[in-house]
Amino acid sequence: xxxxxxIAVSVIAVFAVGVLVYLVAPGVLGSRHQSxxxxxxxxxxxxxxxxxxxxxxxxxxxDNQRVKAGQLLALIDDRDFRAAAQxxxxxxxxxxxxxxxxxxxxERQSSVIAQAQATVAADRAEMAFAEHELNRYNHLAxxxxxxxxNAQQAKTRIDQATAxxxxxxxxxxxxxxxxxxxxxxxxxxxxxxxxxxxxLEMASYQLSYTRIVAPVDxxxxxxxxxxxxxxxxxxxxxxxxxxxxxxxxxxxxxxQLSHMHAGQAVQVRVxxxxxELLNGHLESLAPATGVTFAxxxxxxxxxxxxKVVQRIPVKIVLEPNQPLTERLRVGMSVEASVxxxxxxxxxxxxxx
Numbered sequence: 001x002x003x004x005x006x007i008a009v010s011v012i013a014v015f016a017v018g019v020l021v022y023l024v025a026p027g028v029l030g031s032r033h034q035s036x037x038x039x040x041x042x043x044x045x046x047x048x049x050x051x052x053x054x055x056x057x058x059x060x061x062x063d064n065q066r067v068k069a070g071q072l073l074a075l076i077d078d079r080d081f082r083a084a085a086q087x088x089x090x091x092x093x094x095x096x097x098x099x100x101x102x103x104x105x106x107e108r109q110s111s112v113i114a115q116a117q118a119t120v121a122a123d124r125a126e127m128a129f130a131e132h133e134l135n136r137y138n139h140l141a142x143x144x145x146x147x148x149x150n151a152q153q154a155k156t157r158i159d160q161a162t163a164x165x166x167x168x169x170x171x172x173x174x175x176x177x178x179x180x181x182x183x184x185x186x187x188x189x190x191x192x193x194x195x196x197x198x199x200l201e202m203a204s205y206q207l208s209y210t211r212i213v214a215p216v217d218x219x220x221x222x223x224x225x226x227x228x229x230x231x232x233x234x235x236x237x238x239x240x241x242x243x244x245x246x247x248x249x250x251x252x253x254x255x256q257l258s259h260m261h262a263g264q265a266v267q268v269r270v271x272x273x274x275x276e277l278l279n280g281h282l283e284s285l286a287p288a289t290g291v292t293f294a295x296x297x298x299x300x301x302x303x304x305x306x307k308v309v310q311r312i313p314v315k316i317v318l319e320p321n322q323p324l325t326e327r328l329r330v331g332m333s334v335e336a337s338v339x340x341x342x343x344x345x346x347x348x349x350x351x352x
Contacts, residue, residue, distance in 0.1 A: 039250035045241040078210040088200040095196035099189040116172040127161035218242040248316040250336040259340040286313040
């Protein structure tokens with residue numbers, strides 16, 4: 001073989017070996033970066049829905065408008081709810097008056113009982129006097145100094161005193177028993193007041209629900225609410241998307257996850273930003289493959305089996321204070337590249 005031919009064969013062999021190493025080495029030795037273009041921007045947006053039914057009186061936001069948490073978005077006609085709240089307030093005042101009346105009546109009962117006790121004491125004293133008088137007239141009649149008529153009158157007075165004492169004793173027992181009845185009435189009045197206060201609180205809540213406010217900071221999307229429209233509880237009227245808290249969901253093949261861990265650095269390229277880089281870090285790996293939560297799952301136990309490499313979602317959180325994040329929108333396609341070196345090693349390199 002000529003010398004030129006040997007050189008040509010050597011060059012071709014070296015080139016072939018280089019190509020082979022380039023193609024095979026990443027799969028055998030592993031690559032420092034793992035990338036995927038099966039990724040997109042996501043955010044935990046909130047669907048806003050009314051809590052009461054009614055007609056929309058005013059809409060205070062426009063499509064794609066930025067809003068703050070607590071900002072008023074729309075108003076429901078509140079005339080019916082305001083009237084209900086006023087009625088509940090009136091019922092509360094009535095219940096308070098009934099409780100005061102029951103408490104005052106119960107307090108008054110102690111005076112009534114004291115009066116009945118005084119009456120019993122007076123009747124007992126009168127009865128004792130009548131008994132002494134009867135004994136005196138009987139003694140006088142026995143020695144011939146008194147008349148039978150006086151003795152009979154004394155006997156009548158003692159009978160009357162006995163009857164009055166029995167009546168006063170019964171009245172005293174009834175007045176003491178009345179305390180239990182009045183106590184029960186006061187408890188009922190207290191329960192009525194609590195029920196009225198609860199109804200007033202509920203009516204106040206219902207009235208406040210006519211003011212629909214933003215639950216979080218974000219941008220308005222899918223605005224379906226219009227003035228004059230009738231809304232019902234739970235019906236979606238708009239969405240608030242917190243773009244400042246947007247993140248990336250990247251679906252990596254299971255064979256790419258061997259050296260992936262939370263905290264590793266990630267570079268993200270957004271298609272709509274002309275390939276500009278955004279920095280982030282891997283926050284977590286999903287607990288299952290995407291097909292696991294699919295509505296219709298494949299059953300590998302049926303038919304012929306063909307092994308398919310599965311993909312597992314990975315959540316990537318973008319680092320703060322990056323100007324380009326303001327231009328992100330949910331659903332944008334991105335390419336994500338994870339640095340699979342240990343986190344400690346990455347920090348050492350960054351500090352150097």
